[in-house]
Amino acid sequence: MDSNINRVCEGFRVIEDILRFKYNELNLTKRLKVSRHRIRTSLYQLDKTLLHHRDVQSDIGLIVDQDLNLEEFKSIESIILGNFKRVQEGLRTLEEIAKSLNRFEENTLFKEVRYVTYNLEREIIFYIEEKPLLTLPSLYGITYLKGSRGRSNIDIVEEFIKADLKLIQYREKDLSQKEKLKECIKIRELTSKNNVTFIVNDDIDIALLVDADGVHIGQDDLPINRVRKLIGKNKIIGVSTHSPSQAKKAELDGADYIGVGPIFPTKTKVNVCKAVGLDYLKWVEKNISIPFVAIGGIKEANIDSVLSQGAKSVAIVSELTLSNDISSKVKAVIRKIEEKSYNEV
C-alpha cells in the first residue's frame, strides 16, 4: 500500500509540475493537487504505520523501475499519459487492497479519485493538443530603424510583406512607447491583412495591446513562465540564447522557439556577447527539439555555412534593412535557403 500511495502521488506530481511550470495552467494544476492531497491525507494515520514496513532494498519493483526506458518518453504528451497510467493503476491496486482490509471508506475514495483522473486526463490532453508546434519560416525579418537608410519601420514592413516574408519582428530601440504603440497598431493591421506572423521584441504590454502573435525576449527580460502568464498559452514566446545551458533552459521553461546567436560579429545589437560561432548552432541542431532561428552577422554571402550546420530558419537584420532593393535581397536569400533544403531531400 505504501509503495502504491507513493506511486500515485509521484505520478500526480509529475503532471502537476508540467502544467504548472511549462504551461502556467493554474486551474488544472490545482485540481491535480487536490486529488493528490486526498490520497495523502486520507491515509495519514495509516501512512505512519506503513512507513515502518517500508523496505526499499528488497522491493522487486525497484528492479522493474530501473528497467524503465526513459527514451520511450519522448513527448510531453507521452510523459503525461504515462503518469496518468501510473496513477490509475496505483489507485486500482489501492482499491483492491483497501477492500481486502475492509477499509470501505478508503476503497470509495480511491475509486472516486480514479474516476476524477479519467476526466482530468482527457481535459489535459485536449488542452495540450490545442497548441500546434510552431513552424518558423526560412527567413525571419526584423525592423531596424537606424539601419534603414531614412525609411520608417512601416516602410520596411511594407517592403518585407511585398517580398513575401512570412514573419516580422518589430525591434525598436529609439522611439518612445507611444510611438512604438502607434507603429505596432499599423503593423498589426498590415500583417493580419497579409497573413504574416507578427512578433514584438521586448515590449510585452505593446504586444498585448495590439494583439500581436507573440513576443521575443532576451536573457535579461522577464522569466518565460511570467511572460507566459501574461500573454497566454496560444501566443508565441521566442527567447534569445547564447549557450547550450540557456537553450536547454528556454526549452524546458516553455519557449516556442529560440534565437541562436550571434553566429558572427554584429554591430546591430549593442552589448551583445562575443560571437558564439557555428559550433553552438550545431549543438542546438543536435540537442534541442523546439524550432530555432540563427541570428547575428548573417548575410547572403556567408549564409551557406549557417545552413550547413542545420539551420532551417535564419534572421538577417542589417543586410535586409540597408538594402536599396529589399524585395530582390529577400528573394535571393530565400532562394538560397530553399535550394539547400531541396538538395538535402
Ligand SMILES: Cc1ncc(COP(=O)(O)OP(=O)(O)O)c(N)n1
Ligand atoms: C530572433 C531573435 N533572436 C535574438 C534576438 C535578440 O533579442 P534580445 O536578446 O532581447 O536583444 P534585443 O534584440 O532586444 O537587443 C532577437 N531580437 N530576435
Ligand SMILES: Cc1nc(C(=O)O)sc1CCOP(=O)(O)O
Ligand atoms: C538582434 C540580434 N540579436 C542577436 C543575438 O545573438 O541574440 S544578434 C542580433 C543582431 C543581428 O543583426 P545583423 O543581422 O544586422 O547582424
Ligand SMILES: [Mg+2]
Ligand atoms: Mg529584447
